[in-house]
Amino acid sequence: MSTNKQMNLGFLFQISGVHYGGWRHPTAQPDRATDINYYADVVRTAERGKLDFCFLADSIAAYEGSADKQDRSKDALMSAEPKRLLEPFTLLAALSMVTEHIGLVTTATTTYNEPYTIARLFASLDHISNGRAGWNVVTSANLAEAHNFGRDEHVGHADRYDRADEFIDVVFKLWDSIEDNAYIRDKAGARYALSEKIHFINHVGNHFKVRGPLNVPRPPQGHPVIVQAGSSHPGKELAARTAEVVFTAQQTLADGKAFYSDVKGRMAKYGRPTDSLKILPGVVVYVAETETEAKAKYDAVSSLVPPDFGLFMLSDLLGEIDLTQFDLDGPLPEDLPEPKGSQSRRDVVVDLARRENLTIRQLYQRISGASGHRSLWGTPAQIADQFESWVSEGAADGFNILPPYLPESMMDFVDLVIPELQRRRLFRTEYEGSSLRDRLGLAHPKNSVANVS
Amino acid sequence: MSTNKQMNLGFLFQISGVHYGGWRHPTAQPDRATDINYYADVVRTAERGKLDFCFLADSIAAYEGSADKQDRSKDALMSAEPKRLLEPFTLLAALSMVTEHIGLVTTATTTYNEPYTIARLFASLDHISNGRAGWNVVTSANLAEAHNFGRDEHVGHADRYDRADEFIDVVFKLWDSIEDNAYIRDKAGARYALSEKIHFINHVGNHFKVRGPLNVPRPPQGHPVIVQAGSSHPGKELAARTAEVVFTAQQTLADGKAFYSDVKGRMAKYGRPTDSLKILPGVVVYVAETETEAKAKYDAVSSLVPPDFGLFMLSDLLGEIDLTQFDLDGPLPEDLPEPKGSQSRRDVVVDLARRENLTIRQLYQRISGASGHRSLWGTPAQIADQFESWVSEGAADGFNILPPYLPESMMDFVDLVIPELQRRRLFRTEYEGSSLRDRLGLAHPKNSVANVS
Known part of the structure; x- marks a missing residue:
């Protein structure tokens, strides 16, 4: 089966882990949740494991959904x-000072930001980190975010994607507005810059009017790496056109393969080779020397989810429907009300319940660990087998690791799974190149405005 | 004369210094302008000198003024x-990781940002730096900024200040929306937070509608330190009502005293004691063991300003008027055209030219070093005398040091002026307390929304 195809591995850094029982785990350190040294400890562990990047999934509200909810x-x-x-x-800027190699990726929404601001923040982060920045482009469909930015309702789906499309174009132009070699800094000749290499972008579109240039020089990577996670039709199109990394939640190998070929199949019409986009399904990993021990780790943290929160969270994933009307130890009813949120996110959860015949209680315990992503428990060899088969069978270019509880799950992954992947020659033993782009095997982008005056 | 009144000292960090000849100085390192280690070197020198803070004056455009200009x-x-x-x-977040004590202050405009975004950035910086953040509140009157944010004209003066007033109120409420002790993180009791200590702010005003809460806990300082620099009437009012540090450009002791008593005199009607606001005039310092050497440092860097740039910059300070029509070696004409920019900034420059009988050429050389601020050259004792007299005579609570060229001017200041001020017991020998607020002698602000449900 092995093709020795190298995989890429990022990890999602949520404070005490992605599992809703994580913060209550005996080894968790929730009291350090605003202590920068806690974050430094975790990300340095990931760097010891040679992971490609650390990913902070962001939102611009304290909660999700409506104020009522x-x-x-x-x-x-x-x-x-x-x-x-x-x-x-x-x-991430702070973490860049205590790490040398690992990529630094975060979400920024195109719905409630301005392109000049976002272009500038990522360009600066890319300079400060010597080429390690990545941007997870999202649109905001969260009412709580709308309510923090002067709106009563969130922006409609088509409008959001139209704005996102234009937003990305403006950001690209701004990153390219000061050419790589614009600043010559000739002391004797009293010439700091070459005016022909600094460009007004003069963008005028449906959503934005931006003159430029950016007040940060072109990022070391040209453009920070573009990450996306949309699984709707326009989301996949946007990814096929602009994304370099795609995060996705896929529960089965068959679903993973279907998604992989769907997205990669859309790239040709944009003139993009398929290897210029890496698809990384999320996976929650519990690993130990024996399968029994690994399963025990899963069970231990699952038992720590408070039932009221488990039910709330499942209701949220299913689209804000009231689950208290149903028997918790019975199956999910066939005729659920219409979801208020993402249909695709709900489908993943409903499919999981049906496939494994889970009760509502079993379902929220399962989902509490993974936010709709796949959970795996096993020995290092079992985990590596799964990773290897998904990559060799065309369902993934690597994975976004979702540590269930931190810092321990990251140490387990780095100490047990990484050596097994390295032994199989499926993962690097030293960082290659100097930028996140180098590690992901992505080309340095051409300057799109360099010939525009 | 000496009262041993302790002074506060910040410094303005512009890349190779504030003097327009600075980057051409033989000791300047302009090639390191995007190298984070360069910034770390300079700010650590300032921290060795026990300075209160490092200040980054920001703008959200590459240039100032109109596109035409x-x-x-x-x-x-x-x-x-x-x-x-x-x-x-x-x-600043990156610099917080390589320093321990020095305050980290930057500008953020209320004109083209959203309060939720700015509240969050400063709150996070304050956590990461353990209470060292400060916010220089400004409004944007720069056309180039307007052109990067979808506007053809900049916002009118009254509107800008009305928006700024409300912006600050919203930011304060957001900082206070999660109380200091809201997160109890009780693992055994499965209780992470106390809902009665987390508040929707439900702000609805003329400019903003913001529900909250912020998704960052209350900053360690309660509120990051509020800095302002407006010298117009509404600018002074806003400062008297909300500012804790005021930057100002004052050329003479008499002007300094008048400004100081004007601003402090406005505070009583807002119920604020005068020592809850520190007035720090800017000053460019050239120091050496002898006055002759110090003057030679000034002359050397002044000779490095290219004439075309000097004239452009002077024209800009005077309000975008065309100076090429006048004799460079004659005086500034009496009947200058109306300024397009700030009248108060222009007045400072015109007064300087009249007072010292400067030609246009002499004026731009002088101004090139200081952006309208006062320049001083002399021995450590002469500089300390000046500082001491301004503080003891009620013109200043300290100074914002504007190093003309970096990194050398910062090393000179720390190695020559600081020890003289310490010898006179006018400046700390060790950092006191743990926050920027502690160093400035400012109280920890009360929570404004803690009793609101």
């Missing part, structure tokens, strides 16, 4: 750790 | 170093 679920929410308590640009 | 002045602009080439939040 926030009020209704207030008690449930108080038993969960927030997904984030620091702002990602400041956090 | 940018085109017209393209050649002149190419002989100057940009005032900034990295984004300040990422830069």
Whole structure:
């Protein structure tokens, strides 16, 4: 089976891990949730494992969904750790000073930001980290975000994607507005810069009017790496056109292969080779020397999810429907009400329940660990087998690791799984190149405005 | 004269210094302008001198003024170093990791940002730096900034200040929306937070509608230190109401005293004691063991300003008027055209020219070093005498040091002036307390929303 195809591995850094029982784990350190040294400890462990990048999934609200829902679920929410308590640009810039190689990726929404601001933050982070920045481009469909930015309703789907399309174009132009060699800094000749290499972009579109140039020189990577996670039709199109890394939640090898070939199949019409985009399904890993021990780790953290929060969270994933009307130890009813949120996210959860015949209680315990992503437990060899088969069979170019509880799950992964992958020659033993782009095997982008005056 | 009144000292960090000849100085290192280690070197020198804070004056455009002016002045602009080439939040967050004590202050405009975004960035920087963040609140009157944010004209003065007023209020509420002790993180009791200590702010005003809460806990300082620099009437009012540090350009002791008592005199009606606001005039310092050597340092860097850039910069300070019609070796004419920019900034420059009988050429050389601020050269004792007299006579609570060329001017200041101030017991020998607020002698602010449900 082995083709020795190298895989890429990032990890999602949520404070005490992605599992909703994570912060209560005996080894978890939730009291350090605003201590920069805690974040430094975890990310340095990942760098010891030669991981490609650390990913901070961001949101610009404390909660998700409507204000009503926030009020209704207030008690449930108080038993969960927030997904984030620091702002990602400041956090990643700080982490860049205590690491040397690992990539630094965060979300920034195109719905409630301005392209000049976002272009500048990522360009600066890329300089400060010597070429390690990545941008997870999202649109905001979260009512709580709308309510923090002057809107009563969130922006409609088509409008959001139209704005996102234009937003990305403006950011690209701004990153390219000062050419790589514009600053000559000739002291004797009293010439700091060459005016022909600094460009007004004069962008005028449906959503934005931006003159430029950016006040940060072109990033060391040309463009920070573009990451996306949309699985709707316009989301996949945007990814096929602009993304270099795609995050996705896929529960089965068959689904993974279908998604992989769907997205890669859309790239040709944009003139892009398929290897210029890496598809990384998310996976929650519990690893130990024996399968029994690994399963025990899963069971231990699952038992730590408070039932009220588990039910709230499952309701949220299914599209804000009321689950208290159903028997927790019975199956998910066939005729669920219409979802308020993402249909595709709901489908993944419903499919999982049907496939494994889970009760509502079993389902929220399963989902509590993974936010709709796949969970795996086993020995290092079993985990590596799974990784290897997905990569060799065309379902993944690597994985986005979702540590269930931190810092321990990251240490387990680095100490047990990484050596097994290295032994099989499926993962690097030393960082190659100097940028995140180099590690992902992505080309340095051409300057799109260099010939425009 | 001496009262041993302790002074506060910050410094303005522009890449190779504030003097427009700075980047051409033999000791300057402009090639390191995007190298984070360069910034770390300079700020660690300031920390060795126990300075209160490092200040990054920000702008969200590559140039100032109209697009026309940018085109017209393209050649002149190419002989100057940009005032900034990295984004300040990422830069300060990175610097927080290589320093322990020095405050980290930057500008953020209320005109083209959203309060949720700015509240979050400063709150996070304050956590990451353990209480060292400060916010220089400004409004944007720069056409080039307007043109990067979808506007053809900049926002009118009254509107800008009205928006700024409300912006600050919203930011304060957001900083206070999660109380200091809201997160109890009780693993055994499965209780992460206390809902009664986390508040929707439900702000609805003329400019903003923001529900909250912020998704960052209350900053260690309660509120990061509020800095302002407006010298217009509404600017002074806003400062008297909300500022804790005021930057100002004052050329003479008499002007300094008048400004000081004006601003402090406005505080009583807001119920604020005068020592809850520190007034720090800017000053460019050239220091050496003898006055002759110090003057030679000034002359050397002044000779490095390219004439085309000097004239452009003077024209800009006077309000975008065309100076090429006048004799460079004659005086500034009495009947200058109306300024397009700030009247108060122009007045400072015109007064300087009249007072010292400077030709246009002499004026731009003088101004090139200081952007309208006062320049001083002398021995350590002469500089300390000046500092001491301004503080003891009620013109200043300390100073914002503007190093003319870096890194050398910062080393000179720390090695020569600081020990003299310490010898006179006018400046600390060790950092006191743990936060920027502690160093400035400012109280920890009360929580404004803690009793609101």
